[in-house]
Amino acid sequence: MSRQGVVAREDDAAGEGAGGGHRRQGKAGRFWSTRRAPGGITALLLLAGIGFLLYDVASVRAGRPGMAWRRTLTDELATRRLDDVFVMAGAAAAAALGLWLLVLALTPGKRSLLTMRPDTPQVRAGLERSAAALVLRDRAMEVPGVRGARVTVRRRKVRARAQAHFRDLDEVRTDLEGALRDGVEQLGLARRPRLSVRVRRPGK
Template identity: 65%
Template sequence: MSEPHDPQDGTRRLPTTGAEQQEAPSGDVLEAERDADGPASEPDAGPERSGGRARRFRSGRRIPSALAALVLLGAAGLLLYDIAAVRADHPAMQWRRTLADELATRRIDDVWVLAGSAAAAAIGLWLLLLALTAGLRSLLPMRREHAGVRAALDREAAALVLRDRAVEVAGVQSVRVKVRRRKAAVSAVSHFRELDEVRDDLDTALRSGIEELGLAKPPRPSVRVRRPKKG
Protein backbone atom coordinates (compact mmCIF):
# COMPACT_ATOMS: atom_id res chain seq x y z
CA MET A 1 0.00 0.00 0.00
CA SER A 2 1.50 3.34 -1.03
CA GLU A 3 2.10 6.19 1.36
CA PRO A 4 -0.13 9.30 1.20
CA HIS A 5 1.01 11.94 -1.21
CA ASP A 6 1.57 15.42 0.14
CA PRO A 7 0.34 17.96 -2.43
CA GLN A 8 2.97 20.48 -1.23
CA ASP A 9 5.78 18.00 -1.66
CA GLY A 10 7.10 17.62 -5.20
CA THR A 11 8.40 14.09 -4.69
CA ARG A 12 6.43 10.88 -5.13
CA ARG A 13 7.13 7.87 -2.91
CA LEU A 14 6.76 4.50 -4.59
CA PRO A 15 5.66 1.43 -2.61
CA THR A 16 8.23 -1.23 -1.81
CA THR A 17 7.67 -4.88 -2.66
CA GLY A 18 8.23 -7.85 -0.45
CA ALA A 19 10.98 -9.19 -2.72
CA GLU A 20 13.16 -6.22 -1.80
CA GLN A 21 12.96 -7.12 1.87
CA GLN A 22 13.88 -10.80 1.57
CA GLU A 23 17.20 -11.94 3.01
CA ALA A 24 19.38 -14.73 1.61
CA PRO A 25 19.70 -17.76 3.87
CA SER A 26 23.04 -18.68 5.39
CA GLY A 27 24.57 -22.07 6.12
CA ASP A 28 27.60 -23.84 7.53
CA VAL A 29 29.86 -24.25 4.51
CA LEU A 30 33.59 -24.04 3.94
CA GLU A 31 33.24 -22.28 0.62
CA ALA A 32 30.47 -20.19 -0.89
CA GLU A 33 30.23 -18.90 -4.42
CA ARG A 34 27.69 -16.78 -6.24
CA ASP A 35 27.51 -15.79 -9.88
CA ALA A 36 24.97 -13.04 -9.51
CA ASP A 37 22.80 -11.93 -12.38
CA GLY A 38 19.99 -9.59 -11.49
CA PRO A 39 18.46 -6.23 -12.21
CA ALA A 40 21.38 -4.39 -10.57
CA SER A 41 23.76 -5.69 -13.24
CA GLU A 42 21.76 -4.25 -16.12
CA PRO A 43 23.12 -1.01 -17.62
CA ASP A 44 21.28 2.20 -16.90
CA ALA A 45 19.82 3.25 -20.23
CA GLY A 46 18.70 6.71 -19.10
CA PRO A 47 22.01 8.62 -19.40
CA GLU A 48 22.86 6.80 -22.63
CA ARG A 49 19.64 8.01 -24.24
CA SER A 50 20.43 11.60 -23.31
CA GLY A 51 24.10 11.55 -24.32
CA GLY A 52 24.20 8.88 -27.02
CA ARG A 53 25.45 5.34 -27.11
CA ALA A 54 28.71 4.67 -25.25
CA ARG A 55 30.94 2.82 -27.70
CA ARG A 56 34.30 1.26 -27.01
CA PHE A 57 37.43 3.32 -27.53
CA ARG A 58 39.40 2.29 -30.63
CA SER A 59 43.16 2.07 -30.56
CA GLY A 60 45.15 4.12 -33.02
CA ARG A 61 47.51 1.16 -33.53
CA ARG A 62 50.36 3.55 -34.25
CA ILE A 63 53.21 1.07 -33.77
CA PRO A 64 51.82 -1.72 -36.04
CA SER A 65 50.84 0.88 -38.64
CA ALA A 66 54.28 2.50 -38.54
CA LEU A 67 56.07 -0.86 -38.83
CA ALA A 68 53.90 -1.99 -41.74
CA ALA A 69 54.37 1.35 -43.52
CA LEU A 70 58.16 1.24 -43.06
CA VAL A 71 58.43 -2.32 -44.38
CA LEU A 72 56.27 -1.56 -47.43
CA LEU A 73 58.10 1.70 -48.07
CA GLY A 74 61.51 0.03 -47.90
CA ALA A 75 60.49 -2.88 -50.15
CA ALA A 76 58.84 -0.59 -52.71
CA GLY A 77 61.79 1.80 -52.73
CA LEU A 78 64.31 -1.00 -53.21
CA LEU A 79 62.26 -2.56 -56.03
CA LEU A 80 61.80 0.76 -57.83
CA TYR A 81 65.52 1.50 -57.54
CA ASP A 82 66.41 -1.86 -59.05
CA ILE A 83 63.90 -1.42 -61.89
CA ALA A 84 65.29 2.04 -62.63
CA ALA A 85 68.84 0.64 -62.61
CA VAL A 86 67.89 -2.09 -65.11
CA ARG A 87 66.25 0.53 -67.36
CA ALA A 88 69.52 2.45 -67.25
CA ASP A 89 71.40 -0.62 -68.63
CA HIS A 90 72.76 -1.69 -65.25
CA PRO A 91 72.57 -5.32 -64.09
CA ALA A 92 69.78 -6.25 -61.70
CA MET A 93 70.59 -6.77 -58.05
CA GLN A 94 71.67 -10.21 -56.95
CA TRP A 95 68.67 -10.67 -54.63
CA ARG A 96 66.23 -10.12 -57.49
CA ARG A 97 68.01 -12.51 -59.81
CA THR A 98 68.15 -15.14 -57.07
CA LEU A 99 64.46 -14.65 -56.24
CA ALA A 100 63.47 -14.94 -59.90
CA ASP A 101 65.48 -18.15 -60.29
CA GLU A 102 64.00 -19.66 -57.13
CA LEU A 103 60.45 -18.83 -58.19
CA ALA A 104 61.07 -20.32 -61.63
CA THR A 105 62.64 -23.58 -60.42
CA ARG A 106 60.93 -24.44 -57.13
CA ARG A 107 57.68 -26.40 -57.11
CA ILE A 108 54.53 -25.20 -55.43
CA ASP A 109 54.61 -28.02 -52.88
CA ASP A 110 58.16 -27.15 -51.82
CA VAL A 111 58.64 -26.69 -48.06
CA TRP A 112 60.05 -23.18 -48.36
CA VAL A 113 57.24 -22.07 -50.67
CA LEU A 114 54.61 -23.40 -48.27
CA ALA A 115 56.36 -21.84 -45.28
CA GLY A 116 56.59 -18.45 -46.97
CA SER A 117 52.95 -18.60 -48.01
CA ALA A 118 51.86 -19.50 -44.49
CA ALA A 119 53.92 -16.66 -43.01
CA ALA A 120 52.45 -14.14 -45.47
CA ALA A 121 48.91 -15.36 -44.74
CA ALA A 122 49.49 -15.15 -40.98
CA ILE A 123 50.79 -11.58 -41.25
CA GLY A 124 47.81 -10.62 -43.43
CA LEU A 125 45.31 -12.11 -40.97
CA TRP A 126 47.05 -10.34 -38.09
CA LEU A 127 46.79 -6.99 -39.89
CA LEU A 128 43.11 -7.63 -40.68
CA LEU A 129 42.46 -8.49 -37.03
CA LEU A 130 44.12 -5.27 -35.91
CA ALA A 131 42.06 -3.28 -38.41
CA LEU A 132 38.69 -4.80 -37.44
CA THR A 133 38.99 -4.99 -33.65
CA ALA A 134 38.69 -1.98 -31.35
CA GLY A 135 41.61 -2.66 -29.04
CA LEU A 136 42.16 -0.79 -25.77
CA ARG A 137 40.59 -3.64 -23.82
CA SER A 138 41.84 -2.14 -20.56
CA LEU A 139 39.39 0.78 -20.89
CA LEU A 140 35.77 0.36 -19.81
CA PRO A 141 33.41 2.94 -21.44
CA MET A 142 31.39 5.03 -19.02
CA ARG A 143 27.83 6.24 -19.43
CA ARG A 144 27.42 9.29 -21.65
CA GLU A 145 25.40 12.03 -20.00
CA HIS A 146 26.44 14.67 -22.55
CA ALA A 147 26.69 14.13 -26.30
CA GLY A 148 30.11 15.76 -26.65
CA VAL A 149 31.81 14.00 -23.73
CA ARG A 150 33.24 10.48 -23.75
CA ALA A 151 34.93 8.91 -20.75
CA ALA A 152 36.42 5.55 -19.81
CA LEU A 153 37.68 3.87 -16.67
CA ASP A 154 40.76 1.70 -16.51
CA ARG A 155 40.16 -1.89 -15.42
CA GLU A 156 42.81 -1.76 -12.74
CA ALA A 157 41.28 1.40 -11.28
CA ALA A 158 37.84 -0.22 -11.26
CA ALA A 159 39.25 -3.33 -9.58
CA LEU A 160 40.96 -1.16 -6.95
CA VAL A 161 37.71 0.65 -6.14
CA LEU A 162 35.81 -2.63 -5.81
CA ARG A 163 38.60 -4.09 -3.68
CA ASP A 164 38.37 -1.16 -1.28
CA ARG A 165 34.64 -1.75 -1.04
CA ALA A 166 35.13 -5.48 -0.41
CA VAL A 167 37.69 -5.16 2.39
CA GLU A 168 35.24 -2.97 4.34
CA VAL A 169 32.87 -5.93 4.72
CA ALA A 170 33.06 -7.51 8.15
CA GLY A 171 34.75 -10.90 8.12
CA VAL A 172 36.84 -10.34 4.97
CA GLN A 173 40.50 -11.01 5.60
CA SER A 174 41.82 -10.60 2.06
CA VAL A 175 40.28 -10.21 -1.37
CA ARG A 176 41.30 -10.35 -5.02
CA VAL A 177 39.31 -8.55 -7.72
CA LYS A 178 39.63 -8.98 -11.47
CA VAL A 179 37.41 -6.83 -13.68
CA ARG A 180 36.59 -7.89 -17.24
CA ARG A 181 34.22 -6.39 -19.76
CA ARG A 182 31.22 -8.48 -18.68
CA LYS A 183 32.24 -9.90 -15.33
CA ALA A 184 33.85 -8.76 -12.07
CA ALA A 185 35.38 -11.83 -10.40
CA VAL A 186 35.91 -11.44 -6.66
CA SER A 187 37.70 -14.05 -4.56
CA ALA A 188 37.67 -13.34 -0.82
CA VAL A 189 39.02 -15.07 2.27
CA SER A 190 36.90 -14.86 5.44
CA HIS A 191 38.32 -15.76 8.84
CA PHE A 192 35.09 -15.33 10.85
CA ARG A 193 31.31 -15.09 10.33
CA GLU A 194 29.26 -17.48 8.24
CA LEU A 195 30.43 -17.63 4.65
CA ASP A 196 26.95 -17.15 3.25
CA GLU A 197 26.54 -13.98 5.28
CA VAL A 198 29.90 -12.64 4.12
CA ARG A 199 29.04 -13.53 0.55
CA ASP A 200 25.69 -11.72 0.70
CA ASP A 201 27.30 -8.60 2.21
CA LEU A 202 30.01 -8.71 -0.44
CA ASP A 203 27.43 -9.05 -3.18
CA THR A 204 25.53 -6.02 -1.87
CA ALA A 205 28.69 -3.92 -1.51
CA LEU A 206 29.95 -4.87 -4.96
CA ARG A 207 26.65 -4.11 -6.67
CA SER A 208 26.62 -0.68 -5.04
CA GLY A 209 30.25 -0.09 -6.00
CA ILE A 210 29.71 -1.17 -9.61
CA GLU A 211 26.70 1.12 -9.92
CA GLU A 212 28.72 4.07 -8.61
CA LEU A 213 31.45 3.47 -11.21
CA GLY A 214 29.08 4.81 -13.87
CA LEU A 215 29.97 2.24 -16.52
CA ALA A 216 27.89 1.98 -19.69
CA LYS A 217 27.76 -1.82 -19.37
CA PRO A 218 28.28 -2.70 -15.70
CA PRO A 219 30.06 -6.04 -15.26
CA ARG A 220 28.19 -8.86 -13.55
CA PRO A 221 29.66 -9.58 -10.08
CA SER A 222 30.82 -13.12 -9.34
CA VAL A 223 31.61 -13.60 -5.63
CA ARG A 224 33.57 -16.51 -4.19
CA VAL A 225 34.28 -16.74 -0.46
CA ARG A 226 36.40 -19.39 1.30
CA ARG A 227 38.15 -20.04 4.57
CA PRO A 228 41.91 -19.46 4.92
CA LYS A 229 44.11 -22.49 4.40
CA LYS A 230 45.24 -24.24 7.54
CA GLY A 231 48.94 -24.46 8.32
Protein backbone atom coordinates in the same frame (compact mmCIF):
# COMPACT_ATOMS: atom_id res chain seq x y z
CA MET B 1 38.95 7.12 -7.18
CA SER B 2 42.22 8.23 -8.75
CA ARG B 3 41.72 10.73 -11.56
CA GLN B 4 44.34 9.04 -13.71
CA GLY B 5 42.10 5.99 -14.10
CA VAL B 6 39.36 7.97 -15.86
CA VAL B 7 39.58 9.17 -19.45
CA ALA B 8 37.05 11.72 -20.68
CA ARG B 9 36.73 12.98 -24.23
CA GLU B 10 34.39 15.23 -26.13
CA ASP B 11 32.77 13.48 -29.10
CA ASP B 12 33.93 16.10 -31.59
CA ALA B 13 37.56 15.62 -30.50
CA ALA B 14 37.42 11.87 -30.00
CA GLY B 15 37.21 10.86 -33.63
CA GLU B 16 40.70 9.44 -33.66
CA GLY B 17 40.57 7.57 -30.36
CA ALA B 18 36.95 6.48 -30.61
CA GLY B 19 37.03 5.26 -34.17
CA GLY B 20 35.54 8.30 -35.87
CA GLY B 21 32.80 6.85 -38.03
CA HIS B 22 32.17 4.01 -35.59
CA ARG B 23 30.40 6.32 -33.14
CA ARG B 24 26.66 5.93 -32.89
CA GLN B 25 24.21 8.51 -31.64
CA GLY B 26 22.87 7.64 -28.21
CA LYS B 27 25.01 4.54 -27.79
CA ALA B 28 28.23 4.31 -25.80
CA GLY B 29 30.51 2.26 -28.01
CA ARG B 30 34.02 1.14 -27.21
CA PHE B 31 37.03 3.36 -27.73
CA TRP B 32 38.97 2.54 -30.89
CA SER B 33 42.74 2.30 -30.85
CA THR B 34 44.70 4.33 -33.39
CA ARG B 35 47.10 1.39 -33.97
CA ARG B 36 50.08 3.67 -34.43
CA ALA B 37 52.73 1.00 -33.81
CA PRO B 38 51.41 -1.66 -36.27
CA GLY B 39 50.64 1.01 -38.85
CA GLY B 40 54.08 2.57 -38.53
CA ILE B 41 55.90 -0.77 -38.71
CA THR B 42 53.90 -1.84 -41.77
CA ALA B 43 54.56 1.49 -43.50
CA LEU B 44 58.30 1.32 -42.79
CA LEU B 45 58.56 -2.26 -44.07
CA LEU B 46 56.65 -1.41 -47.25
CA LEU B 47 58.76 1.71 -47.74
CA ALA B 48 61.99 -0.25 -47.34
CA GLY B 49 60.86 -3.02 -49.71
CA ILE B 50 59.63 -0.61 -52.38
CA GLY B 51 62.80 1.46 -52.03
CA PHE B 52 65.05 -1.57 -52.62
CA LEU B 53 62.93 -2.67 -55.58
CA LEU B 54 62.95 0.77 -57.22
CA TYR B 55 66.71 1.07 -56.69
CA ASP B 56 67.25 -2.29 -58.35
CA VAL B 57 64.96 -1.43 -61.26
CA ALA B 58 66.78 1.88 -61.75
CA SER B 59 70.14 0.07 -61.71
CA VAL B 60 68.97 -2.38 -64.36
CA ARG B 61 67.66 0.49 -66.50
CA ALA B 62 71.06 2.16 -66.18
CA GLY B 63 72.77 -0.94 -67.62
CA ARG B 64 73.96 -2.46 -64.36
CA PRO B 65 73.20 -6.05 -63.31
CA GLY B 66 70.30 -6.57 -60.93
CA MET B 67 70.87 -7.36 -57.29
CA ALA B 68 71.68 -10.96 -56.46
CA TRP B 69 68.71 -11.36 -54.12
CA ARG B 70 66.23 -10.38 -56.84
CA ARG B 71 67.78 -12.72 -59.41
CA THR B 72 67.76 -15.52 -56.86
CA LEU B 73 64.16 -14.82 -55.88
CA THR B 74 63.08 -14.71 -59.53
CA ASP B 75 64.79 -18.03 -60.25
CA GLU B 76 63.26 -19.64 -57.17
CA LEU B 77 59.76 -18.47 -58.06
CA ALA B 78 60.19 -19.70 -61.63
CA THR B 79 61.53 -23.15 -60.75
CA ARG B 80 59.84 -24.15 -57.50
CA ARG B 81 56.50 -25.93 -57.61
CA LEU B 82 53.44 -24.53 -55.85
CA ASP B 83 53.34 -27.47 -53.45
CA ASP B 84 56.93 -26.84 -52.35
CA VAL B 85 57.36 -26.54 -48.59
CA PHE B 86 59.05 -23.14 -48.77
CA VAL B 87 56.40 -21.74 -51.13
CA MET B 88 53.59 -22.95 -48.88
CA ALA B 89 55.34 -21.64 -45.78
CA GLY B 90 55.80 -18.22 -47.36
CA ALA B 91 52.17 -18.13 -48.48
CA ALA B 92 51.01 -19.12 -44.98
CA ALA B 93 53.15 -16.41 -43.41
CA ALA B 94 51.80 -13.78 -45.82
CA ALA B 95 48.22 -14.91 -45.17
CA ALA B 96 48.76 -14.82 -41.40
CA LEU B 97 50.20 -11.31 -41.63
CA GLY B 98 47.28 -10.13 -43.75
CA LEU B 99 44.77 -11.70 -41.36
CA TRP B 100 46.49 -10.02 -38.41
CA LEU B 101 46.29 -6.63 -40.13
CA LEU B 102 42.59 -7.20 -40.91
CA VAL B 103 41.89 -8.08 -37.28
CA LEU B 104 43.67 -4.93 -36.15
CA ALA B 105 41.66 -2.86 -38.62
CA LEU B 106 38.25 -4.32 -37.74
CA THR B 107 38.50 -4.59 -33.94
CA PRO B 108 38.38 -1.66 -31.49
CA GLY B 109 41.32 -2.58 -29.28
CA LYS B 110 41.85 -0.71 -26.00
CA ARG B 111 40.65 -3.71 -24.03
CA SER B 112 41.91 -2.14 -20.79
CA LEU B 113 39.47 0.77 -21.14
CA LEU B 114 35.85 0.30 -20.02
CA THR B 115 33.23 2.57 -21.56
CA MET B 116 31.15 4.57 -19.08
CA ARG B 117 27.53 5.66 -19.45
CA PRO B 118 27.07 8.78 -21.63
CA ASP B 119 25.38 10.83 -18.91
CA THR B 120 26.71 14.11 -20.29
CA PRO B 121 25.87 15.00 -23.91
CA GLN B 122 28.83 15.06 -26.35
CA VAL B 123 31.22 13.66 -23.74
CA ARG B 124 32.55 10.12 -23.71
CA ALA B 125 34.26 8.72 -20.65
CA GLY B 126 36.28 5.58 -20.05
CA LEU B 127 37.59 3.87 -16.96
CA GLU B 128 40.74 1.80 -16.74
CA ARG B 129 40.09 -1.77 -15.64
CA SER B 130 42.91 -1.57 -13.11
CA ALA B 131 41.33 1.51 -11.51
CA ALA B 132 37.92 -0.20 -11.39
CA ALA B 133 39.49 -3.27 -9.77
CA LEU B 134 41.20 -1.10 -7.15
CA VAL B 135 37.93 0.66 -6.28
CA LEU B 136 36.04 -2.62 -5.97
CA ARG B 137 38.82 -4.16 -3.88
CA ASP B 138 38.57 -1.26 -1.43
CA ARG B 139 34.82 -1.86 -1.28
CA ALA B 140 35.42 -5.54 -0.57
CA MET B 141 37.87 -4.80 2.25
CA GLU B 142 35.20 -2.66 3.97
CA VAL B 143 32.91 -5.68 4.40
CA PRO B 144 33.06 -7.04 7.98
CA GLY B 145 34.85 -10.36 8.14
CA VAL B 146 36.92 -9.93 4.96
CA ARG B 147 40.60 -10.37 5.70
CA GLY B 148 41.91 -10.13 2.14
CA ALA B 149 40.43 -9.72 -1.31
CA ARG B 150 41.49 -9.90 -4.91
CA VAL B 151 39.31 -8.41 -7.63
CA THR B 152 39.74 -8.89 -11.36
CA VAL B 153 37.74 -6.73 -13.75
CA ARG B 154 37.15 -7.79 -17.32
CA ARG B 155 34.92 -6.29 -19.97
CA ARG B 156 31.99 -8.61 -19.21
CA LYS B 157 32.77 -10.04 -15.79
CA VAL B 158 34.00 -9.00 -12.35
CA ARG B 159 35.61 -11.79 -10.36
CA ALA B 160 36.18 -11.36 -6.63
CA ARG B 161 38.07 -13.79 -4.40
CA ALA B 162 38.05 -13.04 -0.68
CA GLN B 163 39.26 -14.58 2.57
CA ALA B 164 37.11 -14.38 5.69
CA HIS B 165 38.66 -14.89 9.12
CA PHE B 166 35.44 -14.61 11.17
CA ARG B 167 31.66 -14.64 10.60
CA ASP B 168 29.82 -17.25 8.64
CA LEU B 169 31.01 -17.63 5.03
CA ASP B 170 27.48 -17.36 3.62
CA GLU B 171 26.89 -14.11 5.46
CA VAL B 172 30.19 -12.67 4.30
CA ARG B 173 29.45 -13.73 0.73
CA THR B 174 26.01 -12.10 0.82
CA ASP B 175 27.38 -8.82 2.19
CA LEU B 176 30.27 -8.90 -0.23
CA GLU B 177 28.00 -9.46 -3.22
CA GLY B 178 25.83 -6.54 -2.15
CA ALA B 179 28.80 -4.22 -1.64
CA LEU B 180 30.36 -5.13 -4.96
CA ARG B 181 27.04 -4.86 -6.77
CA ASP B 182 26.61 -1.33 -5.43
CA GLY B 183 30.23 -0.56 -6.28
CA VAL B 184 29.81 -1.73 -9.88
CA GLU B 185 26.67 0.38 -10.20
CA GLN B 186 28.49 3.48 -8.91
CA LEU B 187 31.27 2.99 -11.45
CA GLY B 188 28.80 4.14 -14.09
CA LEU B 189 29.76 1.61 -16.74
CA ALA B 190 27.81 1.53 -19.98
CA ARG B 191 27.61 -2.26 -19.85
CA ARG B 192 27.20 -3.76 -16.42
CA PRO B 193 29.49 -6.78 -16.02
CA ARG B 194 28.46 -10.03 -14.38
CA LEU B 195 29.62 -10.58 -10.82
CA SER B 196 31.35 -13.71 -9.54
CA VAL B 197 32.16 -13.91 -5.80
CA ARG B 198 33.92 -16.66 -3.90
CA VAL B 199 34.74 -16.56 -0.18
CA ARG B 200 36.92 -19.02 1.70
CA ARG B 201 38.87 -19.36 4.90
CA PRO B 202 42.57 -18.43 4.84
CA GLY B 203 44.90 -21.36 4.48
CA LYS B 204 46.85 -22.50 7.49
